[in-house]
Structure formats: C-alpha cells, structure tokens
Amino acid sequence: MVESGKRFEVLGAGIRECPRCGGTHQFHFPNGLPKEPRIYVPCPRVTRFWRLSTFYIDSTPNVLDEEQILAQIQDMHGARELEQKLARWREVRRPGLWLIFEYREMVEEVMQAYVQGLHYPALTGACCLAERVMNRLLFGLKEHYKRSVHYKRIYDKSRVQNWAQLRKVLRDWRVIDSEQAGVIKKLHSLRTDAVHYVKDYDYEEAAAEAIRLVLQLVDSLFFAFDRKDIFWVFRIPGKIWVREDKQDVPFVKEFVLPLCHKAGATMLYLNDEGYKEDGAIVGPMTEAEFIETRKSYLADPSKHDDGKTPREFSIEFQGETRTFVVP
Numbered sequence: 001m002v003e004s005g006k007r008f009e010v011l012g013a014g015i016r017e018c019p020r021c022g023g024t025h026q027f028h029f030p031n032g033l034p035k036e037p038r039i040y041v042p043c044p045r046v047t048r049f050w051r052l053s054t055f056y057i058d059s060t061p062n063v064l065d066e067e068q069i070l071a072q073i074q075d076m077h078g079a080r081e082l083e084q085k086l087a088r089w090r091e092v093r094r095p096g097l098w099l100i101f102e103y104r105e106m107v108e109e110v111m112q113a114y115v116q117g118l119h120y121p122a123l124t125g126a127c128c129l130a131e132r133v134m135n136r137l138l139f140g141l142k143e144h145y146k147r148s149v150h151y152k153r154i155y156d157k158s159r160v161q162n163w164a165q166l167r168k169v170l171r172d173w174r175v176i177d178s179e180q181a182g183v184i185k186k187l188h189s190l191r192t193d194a195v196h197y198v199k200d201y202d203y204e205e206a207a208a209e210a211i212r213l214v215l216q217l218v219d220s221l222f223f224a225f226d227r228k229d230i231f232w233v234f235r236i237p238g239k240i241w242v243r244e245d246k247q248d249v250p251f252v253k254e255f256v257l258p259l260c261h262k263a264g265a266t267m268l269y270l271n272d273e274g275y276k277e278d279g280a281i282v283g284p285m286t287e288a289e290f291i292e293t294r295k296s297y298l299a300d301p302s303k304h305d306d307g308k309t310p311r312e313f314s315i316e317f318q319g320e321t322r323t324f325v326v327p
C-alpha cells in the first residue's frame with residue numbers, strides 16, 4: 001500500500017511518525033537519493049547485525065558425479081592421463097563458500113594449471129598468489145595501524161616484495177596467526193627455489209606442496225566455514241552473520257563488512273516485495289537475544305508479525321515520484 005507523502009519531509013530530512021516506533025528520524029543520503037524505485041528507510045531504533053550477502057560458492061564437488069567431473073576435465077584439459085588429472089582435481093577442489101575477491105579467478109587458474117599437470121606454472125602461480133594476497137591485506141589494512149612501527153615504512157609504497165617483512169607486519173597486526181605465518185614461510189622457500197636455479201628440482205612435488213599451502217592460506221583467510229572466529233556460521237539457520245564482538249576488527253571492517261548488509265532479527269527477503277522486517281522489536285538487543293529472536297521468527301513468522309510494517313510513502317522530488325519504504 002502506497003500512502004501520501006505527508007510523513008516525509010524533503011530530501012535528506014526524514015520521517016515523522018515512524019510506523020515502527022512512532023518517532024521522528026533523520027535520514028542522510030550523502031550521494032543523493034538512490035536510483036532504486038523503492039528507497040529503504042529502516043527504523044534506526046531496531047537492532048540489526050551484519051549478515052554476509054555477497055560470497056562465492058563452489059558446489060561442484062558435491063553436485064557432480066565422477067562421470068560428469070571426468071567429462072568436465074576432459075573438455076578443459078584433454079583426454080590424456082585422465083585418471084591423474086582427476087586425482088589432482090580431487091586434491092584441490094572442495095565445496096564451500098568464500099568471501100569474493102579478485103584473487104578468486106587467480107586461485108581458479110592456478111588450480112586448473114595444477115589439474116592439467118603444468119607443474120611450473122602451478123608452482124610459480126601459487127607463490128605469486130600468496131605474495132599478492134599478503135600485499136592486498138597489508139595495503140587494505142594499513143590505515144588501521146597508523147601507530148604501528150611498520151606504518152612509516154610502508155604507508156607511501158604501492159607494494160612490498162620482501163616476504164619476511166610481509167609476514168612480520170601481518171603477524172604483528174594479528175591479521176595472521178603463527179600457523180598462517182608458518183604456511184607463508186614454507187611458500188617463500190618454494191618460491192625461492194622456483195625462481196632460482198636448483199639442479200634436478202622436483203617441480204611436480206613442489207607444485208603439489210605449493211598449491212596445498214596457498215589453498216590453506218586462502219581458506220584460512222577467506223573461507224567462511226573456517227572463519228568461525230569472525231562469523232556465526234549457520235548458528236542462525238541457513239545464514240552467516242558477523243559476530244558482534246568482531247565487527248570492529250580491521251580485517252572485518254575492510255574485507256568482510258563491504259560484503260554484508262545489516263539485517264534485523266525478524267527480517268525476510270521476499271522476491272516480489274523486497275526486504276521486510278515486520279514484527280521488529282524496537283530498542284537495543286543483545287546478540288544472544290537477537291539469535292533467539294531470529295530462531296523463533298524463522299520457526300513461525302506469524303507469531304511476530306504485527307502489521308505495522310512494511311509501509312510505503314511517496315513524495316514528489318524534482319518532478320519525480322519517489323517511493324520510500326519502512327521495511
């Protein structure tokens with residue numbers, strides 16, 4: 001139901017008589033009004049937490065049977081030594097859910113080189129990837145560590161090639177733990193062997209080791225199921241939420257929250273109606289209360305719905321009718 005605009009003041013001002021709490025709220029659109037046909041103005045007095053909404057899922061290892069996997073490998077890499085290719089495919093592929101970053105395509109290419117049996121490109125690619133991920137972390141996070149002794153050495157640089165330095169800084173900033181630092185150290189040693197001449201070097205074995213290590217590193221950072229230190233994984237059925245006590249951690253701020261949306265305990269995403277949170281409780285809520293409310297809501301939404309929202313209001317703005325939604 002679309003109502004008249006009497007509850008709305010002009011652009012950037014706000015709403016009176018919020019249908020959820022009855023109060024007055026200011027909303028700010030620093031970049032101008034969004035272009036979407038319906039602009040959400042959720043009641044700010046409802047407690048919401050960050051929920052992961054953008055991610056990469058690979059379900060092929062679960063979905064495909066062996067025949068289909070073989071067909072896919074043959075299509076991509078040719079029919080020769082298919083059994084070995086399948087064995088390598090099984091070594092590197094696992095189903096799961098990762099935070100999306102540009103590294104994803106590179107991981108894929110390195111894995112494909114390995115499946116194909118291209119050991120040198122797989123080895124060097126795996127090592128380069130590790131260096132790239134470390135640089136990405138370092139420069140993505142540096143502004144959070146201005147008081148660190150490392151900051152003045154790197155703040156005006158665009159890259160760091162010194163692996164020992166990368167490892168030390170990320171360890172000191174607690175972005176990686178001692179186990180991850182150990183993985184990086186081993187990758188560094190493989191990298192050194194790969195780019196220099198080592199007589200009779202076993203590239204096949206080194207490639208297998210490098211790819212195992214780089215996948216371990218990438219997973220330990222970006223694989224949601226391995227990041228239970230920052231996520232509630234399926235503690236609330238079917239979904240991944242950021243733990244409240246971790247939302248101020250620099251890694252979470254820079255690499256996780258941009259992939260999340262804030263959502264309420266009584267929220268639903270409906271294909272035709274968009275986001276709604278009828279029955280939302282006004283006021284602060286602890287994380288434990290939030291989780292209980294969410295479970296109770298999913299068990300029976302009708303027990304919570306009070307019909308106060310969603311409500312839509314239209315106003316004329318610059319000759320156009322714009323619709324606002326209190327979800």
Ligand SMILES: [Zn+2]
Binds near residue numbers: 018019021022044
């Ligand atoms: Zn309100």
